[in-house]
Amino acid sequence: MTDDNPGTLYVVATPIGNLDDLTARAARVLAQVSRVAAEDTRHSGRLLAHLGLNKPMLSLHEHNEARRVDTLDSYLAAGEDIALISDAGTPLISDPGFVLVRELRARNRHIVPIPGPCALITALSGAGMPTDRFVFAGFLPAKPGARRQALEGGKAAKRRWCFMNPPPYRAHP
Template identity: 55%
Template sequence: MTAACLYIVSTPIGNLGDISARALETLQSVELIAAEDTRHSARLLQHFGITTPMWALHDHNERAQADRIVQRLSEGANIALISDAGTPLISDPGFHLVRAVRNAGFQVVPVPGACALIAALSASGLPTDRFAFEGFVPAKNQARLQRLQAVAEDTRTLMFYESPHRLLETLRAMLDVFGPDRYLVLARELTKTFETIHGDSLGNLIEWVEADANQRKGEFVLLLQGAEPEAEGGDLGAEELRVLSLLLEELSVKQASALAAKICSGKKKQFYQAALAMRADDGN
């Protein structure tokens, strides 16, 4: 083990058998473990007979604890960072600490292991060559809709985390933005007793979740199929350009392109790019 090093240690997301031998060796050997919730992590450590002291490191104290941890590293201590479950820093605190440790000249070493979003992606049946992780969407409806609208045309597989008490609200917002036919996979309670991985169109999947209260319990990864890529050679026709030009005389680029796409049953992104080009040609 390298001296004066911060180890980023992945822990199980459910099944305790998923912890690695390297993770156990690291947690047993370091002088200190920084844990998101020491009471929660104490149960994990107790299960494996690990008695290493812990400090709490969470959203509210991370910056202050980072200074203390850097001080301990400067004294030669090895320290491990863990989250409540899975790989630290994935929608969890820790990046301020990692940056502070690296800026102070100390080594940061990942100890890989379980990660809910990668586990879900591997079993989803959705494209994995390009994907985007959006974390948790905002709790307030308007902000949630804005976040989803921002990725509506993204062709990559989109991935989200969600909690049980907001699941239906998020699924309904997705229905509003992406429509009933977009394919979505719901991955619930991964590696645990009631693990569920179910895919269907958004319209059908919402009905399935509404009909079974058990499917609204646990922790969720939502995986959404990306938007269909625009066809090659998709230049606007003369009539489409005429409609767009007329609308640009009265409306903003965003408003004109959205309305023209609706009138002509086309892609908003394509009309938007054409509108920008028109305004550039006009010198506006």
């Protein structure tokens, strides 16, 4: 295939802890693509093995994302379909992928999101608090002073703020 019939980048949401939470559509997409761009290939390899899949993978994380754009674009130009996955949840939502998707959109590549688990929505659904309005602010800063400032800013704004915190995470059946 040539650039006249380019491939598609699928942005695929993956399970948060329980591999059985993967949607049937996501499993079909992972089975059909030529390769997988993954935040951590070791972690994502377990998901692919769970599905009985053996796909070429390449890492795509915050430290190499900008350098991977041209490589992935060349695969798409050759007609390959690619799945972008993160370690858990939806790529680009406090996970790598923004730089890639932005650049590929600028190059008029076809991008299809495949919905599924999202840590933010999952946390809100079990929080027991009103969820009609909230502000998502990503991960809290690692440094105590900056973390305190972010929390105080949220408190002063008198809104429901949702911050992501990195693990410890305990998977539940």
